[in-house]
Amino acid sequence: MKVRLQKLIARTGLASRRKADDLIAAGRVAVNGRVAVPGETADPEIDRITVDGAPLGAPTGKVYLLLNKPIGYVTSARDPQGRPVVTELVESVSARLFPIGRLDLNTEGLLLMTNDGELAHLLMHPRHQVEKTYLVRIRGRLDEKDRNLLQEGILLEDGKTAPARVGHVRTGGSHTWFHLTIREGRNRQVRRMCEALGLQVSRLKRIGVGFLDLGDLPPGRFRHLSSEEVDRLKKL
Ligand code: URA
Secondary structure, eight states: OOEEHHHHHHHTTSSOHHHHHHHHHTTOEEETTEEOOTTOEEOTTTSOEEETTEEOOOSOOOOEEEEEEOTTOBSSSOOTTOOOBGGGGGTTSOSOOEEESOOOTTOEEEEEEESOHHHHHHHHOTTTOOOEEEEEEEESOOOHHHHHHHHHOOEETTEEOOOOEEEEEEEETTEEEEEEEESOOOTTHHHHHHHHTTOOEEEEEEEEETTEEOTTOOTTOEEEOOHHHHHHHHHO
16 A cells, blocks of 8 residues: 555654655655655555665664764763763654764764664673774884784783784874774773773774674764664674
8 A cells, every 4th residue: 555655754763754754855765766756655565665775664663773973972862061972963863762882982983873772782782792893093003912912812900801803904104004803892992902002092983893884974974774784683
């Protein structure tokens, strides 16, 4: 049965009807690969409806976003000091979203946001140890000894870190960039691991969580996860 697109979108919890209209007007909704027009109807049983390229999910009311957190935003719903918070960046979505895990004020990159408490709990549980990959920029060079120490484990005040992976090491000018993949999620872990070796972190960006990549999403922007991505996350 054909139903107005704004109603179909609102039913999935992706956006309110009014916000769904905005999405359609902004050209972010497509039906069978063609950009939808305001007032259009579609049959969810037959037509392929996408928002920002991701197929419209089942009407669960659950929302799953991948946000590129900019530097200077607090990973919280509110901040007593009045600094910008990540929930401000997803205000266009009419659901009470909270972040899964946290990134420091000065860390940027991939942050998942949802209103699905069960999935958030699952992903944050230390037992599940989802891999998180960071792009780290340090002053100077990363020598072989420090690279091995990062990988083997470093004694921090809350115990030795679990084995990690270092890759994509590139030195240019006065800085070195590298990827660090960890499974734990201790507070300020990457910065503390580097500090323990005397390495000065000048930039930190999370570029991957499990199978999810930040891709080329600009800072401050988000995308909805597809239902396939949500299913995979639940199986991690
Ligand atoms: N490690 C850090 O040091 N900071 C983050 O925000 C995330 C991981």
